[in-house]
Amino acid sequence: MKIAIVGTGYVGLVSAACFAELGHEVVGVDIDEAKVAMLKGGESPIYEPGLEELLKSGLKSGRLTFTTKLEEALPETKIVFSAVATPQGENHKADLRAVFIVADTVAKHAKHDLIFVNKSTVPVGTGKLCEERIAKILSGRKSKITIPVVSNPEFLREGLAVTDTLMPDRIVIGINGETGTARMLMEKLYHPITRVGKPLVFMTRESAEIVKYASNAFLATKISFINMLTELAEVSGANIRDIALGMGLDHRIGPKFLHAGIGYGGSCFPKDVKALLVTAKEHGLSMPIVEATDKVNVNQRERFIKKMLAVLPKKSTIAVWGLAFKPKTDDMREAPSLDVIPSLIKAGHTVRAFDPVAMDRAKPLLPKETILVHSPMDAAKDADAVVLLTEWDEFRGIDLKKLKSAMKGNLVFDARNCYEPEQVRREHLQYVGIGVR
Numbered sequence: 001m002k003i004a005i006v007g008t009g010y011v012g013l014v015s016a017a018c019f020a021e022l023g024h025e026v027v028g029v030d031i032d033e034a035k036v037a038m039l040k041g042g043e044s045p046i047y048e049p050g051l052e053e054l055l056k057s058g059l060k061s062g063r064l065t066f067t068t069k070l071e072e073a074l075p076e077t078k079i080v081f082s083a084v085a086t087p088q089g090e091n092h093k094a095d096l097r098a099v100f101i102v103a104d105t106v107a108k109h110a111k112h113d114l115i116f117v118n119k120s121t122v123p124v125g126t127g128k129l130c131e132e133r134i135a136k137i138l139s140g141r142k143s144k145i146t147i148p149v150v151s152n153p154e155f156l157r158e159g160l161a162v163t164d165t166l167m168p169d170r171i172v173i174g175i176n177g178e179t180g181t182a183r184m185l186m187e188k189l190y191h192p193i194t195r196v197g198k199p200l201v202f203m204t205r206e207s208a209e210i211v212k213y214a215s216n217a218f219l220a221t222k223i224s225f226i227n228m229l230t231e232l233a234e235v236s237g238a239n240i241r242d243i244a245l246g247m248g249l250d251h252r253i254g255p256k257f258l259h260a261g262i263g264y265g266g267s268c269f270p271k272d273v274k275a276l277l278v279t280a281k282e283h284g285l286s287m288p289i290v291e292a293t294d295k296v297n298v299n300q301r302e303r304f305i306k307k308m309l310a311v312l313p314k315k316s317t318i319a320v321w322g323l324a325f326k327p328k329t330d331d332m333r334e335a336p337s338l339d340v341i342p343s344l345i346k347a348g349h350t351v352r353a354f355d356p357v358a359m360d361r362a363k364p365l366l367p368k369e370t371i372l373v374h375s376p377m378d379a380a381k382d383a384d385a386v387v388l389l390t391e392w393d394e395f396r397g398i399d400l401k402k403l404k405s406a407m408k409g410n411l412v413f414d415a416r417n418c419y420e421p422e423q424v425r426r427e428h429l430q431y432v433g434i435g436v437r
């Protein structure tokens with residue numbers, strides 16, 4: 001089946017490459033000419049494990065192509081996905097301009113029936129708005145074609161995006177009205193995945209739109225819940241890892257998303273949590289749990305920065321390990337490093353930073369005083385302190401003896417609770433974690 005995926009970012013490109021791998025004919029569309037040129041040459045503009053191999057194999061098979069012009073992708077296309085960004089707009093409201101441009105362009109240029117699918121994360125009611133815009137344009141064109149609007153939110157995790165796309169926990173589809181064709185096309189599209197037992201669940205478009213925000217807000221809440229307890233653990237002499245272990249072994253709770261640390265970042269949780277609050281407010285509702293989730297997260301980041309500043313000697317040299325918001329990605333959106341590094345520099349310290357894959361993307365976002373180096377040990381050489389911000393295995397497995405002998409000082413700030421405090425102390429390093437002693 002021929003499909004078009006508009007927006008070739010973390011979601012759109014992975015989806016395009018995976019659908020091509022599953023046998024569909026896919027056109028990836030993006031307004032960014034430089035990005036499309038790279039993609040045509042088989043080079044991925046983003047770091048995502050396994051993606052470049054799929055990109056190359058899709059191009060080789062001829063099933064994956066790229067263009068900057070959506071109208072060129074439309075002939076014979078059965079499904080157009082919007083996977084464009086929906087960043088935080090004014091007052092934390094989701095900025096839907098790109099989604100509407102895509103919907104309008106499809107409506108202006110389509111010459112046959114097709115379906116428009118929102119994979120971008122959009123607030124409840126956006127599908128209806130797209131449908132109205134499309135209907136208006138089609139009626140202006142006096143066109144009889146039909147373009148139902150479907151919601152198909154994306155749940156992939158950066159760093160695991162290829163696996164999550166090919167083997168998702170579930171595929172959620174929201175369809176309203178008499179759209180048997182839309183249902184049939186979505187079933188056909190996902191058949192290579194559902195045939196191995198992965199559930200495809202149908203519901204109304206509104207429910208599907210809310211599932212996405214509700215899932216992210218719930219996961220963020222789990223993180224903030226455990227982070228909320230770190231302060232109590234610190235003042236009472238408890239250990240947050242033991243608390244999380246004791247809680248997580250209860251099957252009703254489960255161990256995932258109970259890792260205390262500096263708080264969540266990334267392109268989704270912070271913006272989706274805030275956007276859900278805006279949506280609630282627009283409906284005259286409040287969501288106190290979601291509000292608290294956001295507040296705890298902001299506080300957690302600030303608390304850790306204060307903790308560091310309180311013990312750092314004046315004019316320290318600090319090694320920062322990890323810049324992206326999590327391992328195995330180069331995504332810098334809402335990364336803790338973007339708050340931590342400016343605060344350290346502002347306080348008069350020198351920062352030497354390293355990230356295995358995010359340095360190019362990070363450089364323009366960091367203060368110009370930040371010194372970027374080529375390895376964790378380069379950063380740690382003669383440093384007064386090391387701050388671990390992203391839990392790459394490379395940092396987890398560092399030789400602590402070598403680290404101690406490379407450093408001038410002895411402070412280790414572990415913003416992800418990666419190390420065993422006792423092991424760190426054994427090397428005569430001073431350990432500062434979150435909610436652990």
Ligand SMILES: NC(=O)c1ccc[n+]([C@@H]2O[C@H](COP(=O)([O-])OP(=O)(O)OC[C@H]3O[C@@H](n4cnc5c(N)ncnc54)[C@H](O)[C@@H]3O)[C@@H](O)[C@H]2O)c1
Nearest residue numbers: 007008009010011030031032083084085086098120121154
């Ligand atoms: N990144 C994630 O982990 C993730 C996970 C689930 C859902 N989402 C959601 O998926 C959507 C996309 O996120 P992303 O991280 O892939 O964003 P992204 O910023 O990485 O990619 C968006 C792409 O859309 C392109 N674009 C913008 N306007 C366009 C237009 N009018 N026509 C064609 N292309 C256009 C941009 O050039 C960019 O390449 C967002 O709504 C996001 O909330 C993201």
